[in-house]
Amino acid sequence: MNLPDLPIRAVLPELIRTLAGHGTTILVAPPGTGKTTVVPLALSGRVIVAEPRRLAARAAAARMASLLGEPVGRTVGYAVRGDRKTSKDTRVEVVTSGLLVRRIQHDPELSGVDTVLLDECHERHLDADLLLALLADARALRPDLKLLATSATVAAEPLAKILDDAPILQVEARTYPTETAYLPPLRGERLEACVARATRRALSETDGDVLVFLPGAAEINRVRQMLDGVNVVTLHGRLAAKDQDAALKPTTGQRVVLATAVAESSLTVPGVRAVVDSGQSRVPRVDHRRGLPGLATVRTSAAVADQRAGRAGREGPGRVYRCWPEHEQSTLPRYPEPEIRVADLTRLALELACWGTPDGSALRWWDAPPEGALKAGQTVLHDLHALNNDGTPTDRGRKMADVGLHPRLARALLDGGKQAADVIALLDDDTLADDVDLESALRKVKSSQRWRRESQRLAAMAPHTDAPSDPAKVVALAYPERLARRRAAESRVYLMASGTAVELPPGTGLDRWEWLAIAVADRKPGEKHGKVRLAAAADADLATEIIGLSEKDEVSWNGDVVARRVRRLGAIVLTEKPLATPDPAAVEAALREGIRAEGLSILDWDPKLLSRMALLHRALGEPWPAVDQEAILSTVDVTGARNRKDLNKINPLRAMLPWPAAARLDELAPERIEVPSGSRIAVDYDGERPVLAVRLQEIFGWRQAPVIADGEVTVLLHLLSPAGRPTAVTDDLESFWANGYPQVRAELRGRYPKHDWPADPLTATPPSRRRTRR
Numbered sequence: 001m002n003l004p005d006l007p008i009r010a011v012l013p014e015l016i017r018t019l020a021g022h023g024t025t026i027l028v029a030p031p032g033t034g035k036t037t038v039v040p041l042a043l044s045g046r047v048i049v050a051e052p053r054r055l056a057a058r059a060a061a062a063r064m065a066s067l068l069g070e071p072v073g074r075t076v077g078y079a080v081r082g083d084r085k086t087s088k089d090t091r092v093e094v095v096t097s098g099l100l101v102r103r104i105q106h107d108p109e110l111s112g113v114d115t116v117l118l119d120e121c122h123e124r125h126l127d128a129d130l131l132l133a134l135l136a137d138a139r140a141l142r143p144d145l146k147l148l149a150t151s152a153t154v155a156a157e158p159l160a161k162i163l164d165d166a167p168i169l170q171v172e173a174r175t176y177p178t179e180t181a182y183l184p185p186l187r188g189e190r191l192e193a194c195v196a197r198a199t200r201r202a203l204s205e206t207d208g209d210v211l212v213f214l215p216g217a218a219e220i221n222r223v224r225q226m227l228d229g230v231n232v233v234t235l236h237g238r239l240a241a242k243d244q245d246a247a248l249k250p251t252t253g254q255r256v257v258l259a260t261a262v263a264e265s266s267l268t269v270p271g272v273r274a275v276v277d278s279g280q281s282r283v284p285r286v287d288h289r290r291g292l293p294g295l296a297t298v299r300t301s302a303a304v305a306d307q308r309a310g311r312a313g314r315e316g317p318g319r320v321y322r323c324w325p326e327h328e329q330s331t332l333p334r335y336p337e338p339e340i341r342v343a344d345l346t347r348l349a350l351e352l353a354c355w356g357t358p359d360g361s362a363l364r365w366w367d368a369p370p371e372g373a374l375k376a377g378q379t380v381l382h383d384l385h386a387l388n389n390d391g392t393p394t395d396r397g398r399k400m401a402d403v404g405l406h407p408r409l410a411r412a413l414l415d416g417g418k419q420a421a422d423v424i425a426l427l428d429d430d431t432l433a434d435d436v437d438l439e440s441a442l443r444k445v446k447s448s449q450r451w452r453r454e455s456q457r458l459a460a461m462a463p464h465t466d467a468p469s470d471p472a473k474v475v476a477l478a479y480p481e482r483l484a485r486r487r488a489a490e491s492r493v494y495l496m497a498s499g500t501a502v503e504l505p506p507g508t509g510l511d512r513w514e515w516l517a518i519a520v521a522d523r524k525p526g527e528k529h530g531k532v533r534l535a536a537a538a539d540a541d542l543a544t545e546i547i548g549l550s551e552k553d554e555v556s557w558n559g560d561v562v563a564r565r566v567r568r569l570g571a572i573v574l575t576e577k578p579l580a581t582p583d584p585a586a587v588e589a590a591l592r593e594g595i596r597a598e599g600l601s602i603l604d605w606d607p608k609l610l611s612r613m614a615l616l617h618r619a620l621g622e623p624w625p626a627v628d629q630e631a632i633l634s635t636v637d638v639t640g641a642r643n644r645k646d647l648n649k650i651n652p653l654r655a656m657l658p659w660p661a662a663a664r665l666d667e668l669a670p671e672r673i674e675v676p677s678g679s680r681i682a683v684d685y686d687g688e689r690p691v692l693a694v695r696l697q698e699i700f701g702w703r704q705a706p707v708i709a710d711g712e713v714t715v716l717l718h719l720l721s722p723a724g725r726p727t728a729v730t731d732d733l734e735s736f737w738a739n740g741y742p743q744v745r746a747e748l749r750g751r752y753p754k755h756d757w758p759a760d761p762l763t764a765t766p767p768s769r770r771r772t773r774r
Contacts, residue, residue, distance in 0.1 A: 208273025
């Protein structure tokens, strides 16, 4: 076999020895070194190469077959969902990670396979992370099964631990020098316009092709429109195979390749001398609270930016144009966020149940699935009757897993039958839909060969049942909680059965329908409502059939106790009427909800009593209780109360007073203290220490500050001038009279000559006031 002279050839002997001796190995090599196409051919026995993307799988197989001078399907073949080219002679098979997960579920030993090569591990796709964990576990059954993980940029040490402390081999690439320029958007310039400007500059400064990285197909289409007169081809995962292949073939003349992340690794786009990087990637995200999974546009990581830049120096000196300010380069995240941390984990939960470890705890993970997201996925599976109560898969659940779709779509296919296949093929590839109205989108997609092929594949897997031809019912089978009712006449806002509000874009024509079955919706941060992206007209009968009516008495707090009998479809209220005699326990729960929502002031509230009791709890402890909010809420008695007005009459603190000790409340924490002038002055208990604010002349003759709480607490005196302004703060009168008073007397006697300022305040008679002061 005449392998190309690529850098990987220098380490092939060592790689083969290491893999044979240890059973697992990690190969870290930059793009273009041959790790994807040369290494599998050099390995002995039957080899399976797992790629994260279908495009990469087909391209890798084609490249290896061309090196052998053979057509794809002979020595080298591939298998992706809906497309396979292999034969009895196939020794090296390239598959997608998701497809290999299904194979290993049915054959945990991977019978007849000698080596599995996990390519591009650094991309951290969900299926790839799961496959890594399953293969590491499968080696307990097949110690002779060899695992080789390859990557261009990866933190190899954590990966090595998963693979039994696998040895790490590094390969240096023969790369050409590249120059990097930073071209951030101008003020007010959209990112797509910035990318188009950078692309035109790249065309003028280089002779080769320009590879442009954009987050998705929508941005690709917009940039393409801005490059009028330029030879443009596109490359993304949703293109037809022939269009993808066209972008990967050498051509004459300069061209621009507008690509998504599929061109970051595994693939070599020939002729590239310049890279334009938008600095953005599109990644899966899920809003578990609202039940709206979708895609989010995020900044690329430093590792991805380096990977993209490396494309410019594969075949000669190149240029890189980055569409962000240079100072932001150091702020990029180091690596991409693993999908397992942020994606919808319903399908992962089903695969784990089929493997026999519903919570995944029996597996070794690069990053373990987050508990909350995994439980959310399990909840969906229980609703779809895919899991038993113990977390094991039902027979129905195993059938759903075998379909190879998201469990929701698998449920719709199994229950909807062959007639549902057309709709499901579109729902699974919703980028084909260029209309919010699902029925209109279905009519337009009939000309798509990719959609037609997938629909036929799904129809062949569907059971022979009397199936729904109504697109709304197919959507409802997959997403019952997204059945939605218009909130008000003339409104484009709909409330889904899940409780989430979504809004139709204007001009769809769907807003004339009261009910919708929503297939795709998303919500951007900061927006009030989610946005409907794909939906079909529905009706109340369908919603009732799929969700089922519920009627029950509901008692809640909404500014007051609200008691009603409600008929619902999920969160959608159909009818309601007041309840004359609601359940007392439910009323009590609503009242407590009201106290928590509006605060203790909704009760007959005595803040002064609260402060006095709090002091005695701090100073004396038992039997004086804690009076923090939680303590009060846990003890307040709302028995017999029915509404807000009744709450206004409940004094929770009086009920908490500890009898018989409470008989001494006024003695231990008096509301007022009589001073030598005869005045009875209110004590302020709001702070950490009780305070008595009193005019200085009124305490002549006092030798000590008053003591309360059985002598445990000395009252802090705020001594005031005749005008009521503070002059001194003390709890040690003996020291004040001796040291502080002479200075105060000197300062104030001239200002207030009509007031008595005796030289000896201990023997002086205070002015008689004998009144109560607040």
